[in-house]
Amino acid sequence: MHNFLEKLFGWCYLILQKIHFGDTLSSYLSLLVNLIVLCICAFIIFVFFRTILVSLFTLIAKKTKTNFDDLLVSNNTARYIAYLIPFLFIYKSVPVILEHYVYWEAMFGKVVGVYIILLSLWIIRSVLNAIKDYLKDVPKFSDKPIDSYIQVIMIVLWIYGVGIIISKIFDIDKSTLLGTLGAISAIVILIFRDTILGFVASVQVSLNDMVRIGDWITFDKYGADGDVIEINLATVKVRNFDNTTTTIPTYSLISDSFRNWRGMLDSDGRRIKRHILVKSNSVRFLTDSELENLKKIQLIAEYIETKQHEITKYNQTHHIDKSELINGRNMTNFGLFRKYITSYLEHHAGLNKNMTLLCRQLQPTAQGIPLEIYCFSKDQRFIPYEYIMADIFDHVIASISYFDLELYEMPSNKNLEN
Incomplete structure (x- = not known):
């Protein structure tokens, strides 16, 4: 040559x-x-x-x-x-x-x-x-943070390349240059603090499988609520559901608390946990004539018949004076309504029957008695999930009057005037 x-x-x-x-x-x-x-x-x-x-x-x-x-x-x-x-x-x-x-x-x-x-x-x-x-x-x-690994490799190569360039321009021996860099390592660490923290966070996030690209996360501190679209050395980008983008420092994923919805999306159902407030003064015992009328409701007709026979037998055995409803065992409109909602949930096509499903009464409050529905929808997607939940509570609110119960709501100015 x-x-x-x-x-x-x-x-x-x-x-x-x-x-x-x-x-x-x-x-x-x-x-x-x-x-x-x-x-x-x-x-x-x-x-x-x-x-x-x-x-x-x-x-x-x-x-x-x-x-x-x-x-x-x-x-x-x-x-x-x-x-x-x-x-x-x-x-x-x-x-x-x-x-x-x-x-x-x-x-x-x-x-x-x-x-x-x-x-x-x-x-x-x-x-x-x-x-x-x-x-x-x-x-x-x-779903792996490939960007972070590539950036780390490039940073190492750039540092090595810059070292070679400096040694070439100023005719400095490489061992001498490495010794000099070691002496100023504290300054280097200070300059690249976020990069080092981001690298450590990226490794931990990857090894512990905390976040993947495509995961839905909620991070209240940064106002993030959406899908992870990018994980790199310094930042994690989240596309929120309103189509805005939130940038989160990568090391915040291990230093702060956030919610990852992947487990829910990978499971067999998405939880529905919501309650209504029932006026306490609308809760009462039911008479035999009222029970006969409620037998027209197919979902609880058999239950009323069985329960009525059981209660009558108990009261007769114990010689209960039924001239007053409070004596002995009785059915209440609230208890029967809970049974009706439970039966309704068991027959709802959108719910997973293999997971927890119940309708329960919570601690009474100043606004009334909370009636909570706790169940899981089969479809975890946002829109179908909201539709199933709305469908359930539409029915709950519409059917409560059949049991002579009342929902609590704050009175409006018009109510106060009347």
Whole structure:
């Protein structure tokens, strides 16, 4: 290679000497011609390899089934390599052209060397970006924080590359440079504090499987309530349900509390836990005539018949005086309503019967007696879930009057006037 370069750039000086140009003039003129030749050769090499490499990468991308080579093309890997080759040619040519100009040879050699290092880093970055894009389409890795790992690798490479550039420019030995960097490690840690914390958080989030891309999370501190669309070294991006985007520092996922709804979405049902308030003064015992009328409600007709027979037998056995309803055992409108709602839930097609399902009475409050429905919908999706819950409470509110019960609600100005 060296002999070829000497022939390529040495002919001009020999010709000028033969036609009796002075040594100094011959040297400067040959330098000028050689620089022009170098630029022309570098341009030709660039155009040639760019055409060859881009065409070759595109052809391979079309022929193969995998899309990794397509991603290499879209990330301009071939173009960066095409830029690198002429600079390698220039780097080898500079010592030959500037053989008699030691100072300028050192200067140009350092500049070209620095640019080669930067181009090499850009090539590696384009390949890593292609790997990142490829892994995101692989189901096994689609929910992993690939961005964080790629960024960590690039940070390490950039630090290493900058170290080589510094040692090359200032002619510093690499071991000396490493010692100097060790001495200022505290400053480096301070500068890259968020990056280091983000890296540690990314590793913990990945190893503990705390958050995946696509998870629905709620983070009240940052006002986030939506799907995770990106996890990188410094931030986690959440697309909220109102189509806004919230950016959360990655290390906050391990330092603060947040809610991940993945477990619910992966389970067999989504919990419905909501109550209504029943006026306490509307709760009372039921007479036999009222019970006969309530037997028309199919869901509890059999229950009333069985319970009525059981209570009558008990009261007769214990000689209970039924001239007053309070004596002995009795059914209440509230208890019967709870039984009706439980039966209604058991027959509802949208609920998972294999999970907890109940209608219960909670601690009475100043506003009335809470009647809570606790069950799980089969469909965990937001819209179907809300529809099922609304359907249940529409029925609860509409049916409460059949049991002569009343819902509590704050009186309006019109009620107060009356």
